[in-house]
Amino acid sequence: MNRNSAFRILLADHNCRTRRELARFLVHRNHDVDCASTGYQATRALRKRDYDLILSDINLPQLSFFDLAAHLETEGLETDVVVIANLLDLDRAVSAMHEGAADFLLRPHDLKKVAYTVERIRELKDRRADDARRLQIRREAQMQEETTLALARAAEERDRMNIGHGRRVASYAVEIGRGLCFTEARLERLAFAGKLHDIGKIGIDDAILNKPGRLNDEEYAVMKRHSEIGEYILKPVSAFRDIAPIIRHHHERFDGAGYPDGLAGDEIPLDARILCLCDFFDAITSKRPYREPASLEQALEIIAEEKGAFFDPLVSEVFIKMHHPRRAVVAI
Ligand SMILES: [Fe+2]
Ligand SMILES: [Fe+2]
Structure with missing residues (x-):
């Protein structure tokens, strides 16, 4: 991904104030943010476009983190998810990490920590994309070599x-x-x-x-x-x-x-x-x-x-x- 292009974030949180504050902060940092207040809205947004990151309330109505993870897997999406939790839900946030969440953010939000988490995930995603590109180039080179060898052998056999x-x-x-x-x-x-x-x-x-x-x-x-x-x-x-x-x-x-x-x-x-x-x-x-x-x-x-x-x-x-x-x- 081009580092200068906007990082697409789906912010799914039932709390109106959290959505407003976080969305404003992330947009101010040049991210492209869509909001959802329920699980239904979140899954509908995920069907409409690709996101680089989902910031999801662990108590999102109609969609727990575990439902969301299952939904992403069914749809073949590899979007990173960061769960948002209260201190009382810390155990569930840790379980979510075990189940594949990229990180968690605790309420009340420390905006520095939010910025750091989003940047860290963006860097990881860029690194994964670079690795995938390098692997693809290596695979193509290997394929070209193998095809050349096969064709050259066919020609020599004749x-x-x-x-x-x-x-x-x-x-x-x-x-x-x-x-x-x-x-x-x-x-x-x-x-x-x-x-x-x-x-x-x-x-x-x-x-x-x-x-x-x-x-x-x-x-x-x-x-x-x-x-x-x-x-x-x-x-x-x-x-x-x-x-x-x-x-x-x-x-x-x-x-x-x-x-x-x-x-x-x-x-x-x-x-x-x-x-x-x-x-x-x-x-x-x-x-x-x-x-x-x-x-x-x-x-x-x-x-x-x-x-x-x-x-x-x-x-x-x-x-x-x-x-x-x-x-x-x-x-x-
Ligand atoms: Fe020749
Ligand atoms: Fe020739």
Whole structure:
């Protein structure tokens, strides 16, 4: 909750004077206060809007604290309740604390104590909300990781010649991202994109995907569809929505001769330009049934030659510098 926003309080007390005094005091402290004089009014107010805190008379007509606690539980509300009691009702106030009341206030009211109690509960509530947000972020990150792993495994099960390709592309891409001073969040996104860049191959016919020899023109045209299929698979998943365009464009060339859209230069998302180079590097240094793998030297030679044509010049420089420091042409 935003600390500057009003804390919504339901003040339920049958005593008119108590209601008036406390409401005036709390409103003066910028809280948003509704009043109820009976249990019926209190439960009706609770149905109409959400409250952050209920200050409730322990002897509220038609609704004891225990009825109120049961009502909140039935309605699935986690609103904090502070009971208001006379000294004679101290035992019941303590029982209410055992049953889940956040605190109690004794009559006659010490307004300093009221202010302190409300602030303490507000701070607790803020802390709980922060904890819940952090937990939610952790859960989402874990879900994204697990989904990535499951999808990557599915892709590898289909594309048996490329086991480990996604993971290697992801790790080369992250190295380049570090060289370009990407934030940790962006590096994480790049790693997910690297692992999933060929997910669209799930939609390619087995005879083409696992053909031992080179693909003919017709087969190659079918294979090229994998980048669009990959985008199509990932787009409906909110956690992968910003990765989907990177997947779509990972085969665009810097000079505009790539696919699927023939984008050139800065039109291609930078992360896709990075994946394009890493994808090439891993493919050319991997063994194929129809050719031996290129050496590191040979691969870097080709990347240097294709700088500005196939590959983004800056991305190429960073990659070459990382793998062959003495060849670096520009400092970054
Ligand atoms: Fe690909
Ligand atoms: Fe690939």
